[in-house]
Amino acid sequence: GTVQEAGTLLASKNVRVNCLDENGMTPLMHAAYKGKLDMCKLLLRHGADVNCHQHEHGYTALMFAALSGNKDITWVMLEAGAETDVVNSVGRTAAQMAAFVGQHDCVTIINNFFPRERLDYYTKPQGLDKEPKLPPKLAGPLHKIITTTNLHPVKIVMLVNENPLLAEETALNKCYKVMDLICEKCMKQRDMNEVLAMKMHYISCIFQKCISFLKDGENKLDALIKSLLKGRASDGFPVYQEKIIRESIRKFPYCEATLLQQLVRSIAPVEIGSDPTAFSVLTQAITGQVGFVDVEFCTTCGEKGASKRCSVCKMVIYCDQTCQKTHWFAHKKICKDLKDIYEKQQLEAAKEKSEEENNGKLDVNSNCVHEEQPEADVGISQETCQPKESAEGEKECSPSGAGLEGFQEAPAGPQESE
Ligand SMILES: [Zn+2]
Ligand SMILES: [Zn+2]
Incomplete structure (x- = not known):
C-alpha cells in the first residue's frame, strides 16, 4: 500500500511493525529491498527493529538495502543503528554482499559510516x-x-x-x-x-x-x-x-x-x-x-567525477581550475611529452579503426x-x-582513446614561468 495507508495502519494498536512473513522477512526488509525510502523511514519511526535477524538466510534490513543498491536507504539503516558486522547464513556481511552484486557505492557508504x-x-x-x-x-x-x-x-x-x-x-x-x-x-x-x-x-x-x-x-x-x-x-x-x-x-x-x-x-x-x-x-x-x-579521478586531489582536461595534452583531468593550477608546476614538465603520447595514441586508434573496417571485424x-x-x-x-x-x-x-569522446575542454595550463 502507500506510505499514507501504512502510516494509518501503524497508528492503530494491533499492527505489529516487526511481524514476519513466511521467510522471516519484516516489513522493513521488504521496503529496503524494494527501494522504498519513505516507507523505510516510516517503519523506523514506528519502532521497526533495524537489526532483526530472523530471516531464513540470516539477511538483515541493511543487507537488503545494500543489495538493492539504494544509497539513501543504506544510509538510513546505518543511522538507525544497523550493525555492519552481522553475517548471513554463509558468513557474508552486508558490505561483502553488496560488493558481490556490484553495488560498490553501498559498500563505500557502509565501510565509511x-x-x-x-x-x-x-x-x-x-x-x-x-x-x-x-x-x-x-x-x-x-x-x-x-x-x-x-x-x-x-x-x-x-x-x-x-x-x-x-x-x-x-x-x-x-x-x-x-x-x-x-x-x-x-x-x-x-x-x-x-x-x-x-x-x-x-x-x-x-x-x-x-x-x-x-x-x-x-x-x-x-x-x-x-x-x-x-x-x-x-x-x-x-x-x-x-x-x-x-x-x-x-x-x-x-x-x-x-x-x-x-x-x-x-x-x-x-x-x-x-x-x-x-x-x-x-x-x-x-x-x-x-x-x-570507467570513472575519471582528478589528477591533483583524486576526487571522483573530474571532467576538465588539460587542453594541451588532453591526458590529465581535473575537478576545476584550482586543481589544475595547483598541479601545473609539476604537470608543465611533462605536458609536452604527454601530448606526443596522446597524438600517437590517436593516430594508432585511427589506424586500427581503418584496419578494422578493412578486415570487417576486430x-x-x-x-x-x-x-x-x-x-x-x-x-x-x-x-x-x-x-x-x-x-x-x-x-x-x-581501443585506446575511445573514452575521450565528448570531453570538456579546460583552459590551457597557466603559463607561469619559474
Ligand atoms: Zn581535484
Ligand atoms: Zn597537459
Whole structure:
C-alpha cells in the first residue's frame, strides 16, 4: 500500500511493525529491498527493529538495502543503528554482499559510516580528564574528514587547509591523538573493524605530516601539497606521495591485522611508479571502490567525477581550475611529452579503426594481451567482486582513446614561468 495507508495502519494498536512473513522477512526488509525510502523511514519511526535477524538466510534490513543498491536507504539503516558486522547464513556481511552484486557505492557508504556521536564522545571530559580530548568546535571539521570516501593525501591536506580551526598545530595534535584512540578502539572492541581502524590510522598519519610541515617552512600546508604532487624527472610519477602512503600503511600498529598483511602483500612487490599505486590499493581496501577503469579521478586531489582536461595534452583531468593550477608546476614538465603520447595514441586508434573496417571485424582478444589490469591483483575484495571485475576487464579492451569522446575542454595550463 502507500506510505499514507501504512502510516494509518501503524497508528492503530494491533499492527505489529516487526511481524514476519513466511521467510522471516519484516516489513522493513521488504521496503529496503524494494527501494522504498519513505516507507523505510516510516517503519523506523514506528519502532521497526533495524537489526532483526530472523530471516531464513540470516539477511538483515541493511543487507537488503545494500543489495538493492539504494544509497539513501543504506544510509538510513546505518543511522538507525544497523550493525555492519552481522553475517548471513554463509558468513557474508552486508558490505561483502553488496560488493558481490556490484553495488560498490553501498559498500563505500557502509565501510565509511562513522556516527557523529562516536566522535562527540571525545568532546566531553572522560574519567579523570579535566578537559575533553577534542575541543567541541573541532568535531564538525574532523567528522567531515573522517567520513570522506576520497583518501587522496592531497584532498585530506586540502580539507585541513581550508579550515582555519584545523590548520594549526595544537588542533591537529589533538585530532590525530583522537584518531589514534578510535583506531585502537576499532581493533580492541569485540566486533573488530580493521577497515575503519586503518582509515583512522592513515588520516592520523597525514595529520602528523601536516604538523611537521606547519612547524617549518613559509607556505606550510601549500608546501606539503606541492611535495605530494611533485613528479620525478623521468615520468612525472609523484614518488613522495607514494612513499608517504606506503609508510603510513606500514606504520599501522597492529601487525597481526589481516588487512595490513593483505595491503603489504599487494604493495610490497610493486616497484615505485608501477601499478597498482599504494593509493589505489588503500582506496580499494577502505572504500570497496573498484571503479578505477570507467570513472575519471582528478589528477591533483583524486576526487571522483573530474571532467576538465588539460587542453594541451588532453591526458590529465581535473575537478576545476584550482586543481589544475595547483598541479601545473609539476604537470608543465611533462605536458609536452604527454601530448606526443596522446597524438600517437590517436593516430594508432585511427589506424586500427581503418584496419578494422578493412578486415570487417576486430579481434578483441589480441587487444587484451598487453593491457595492464591494475585492479586484478589487489586481493582485498577480489573474490567477492568477481562479477563486476570481469565486466570491467572486457570494457578495458576497447581501443585506446575511445573514452575521450565528448570531453570538456579546460583552459590551457597557466603559463607561469619559474
Ligand atoms: Zn581535484
Ligand atoms: Zn597537459
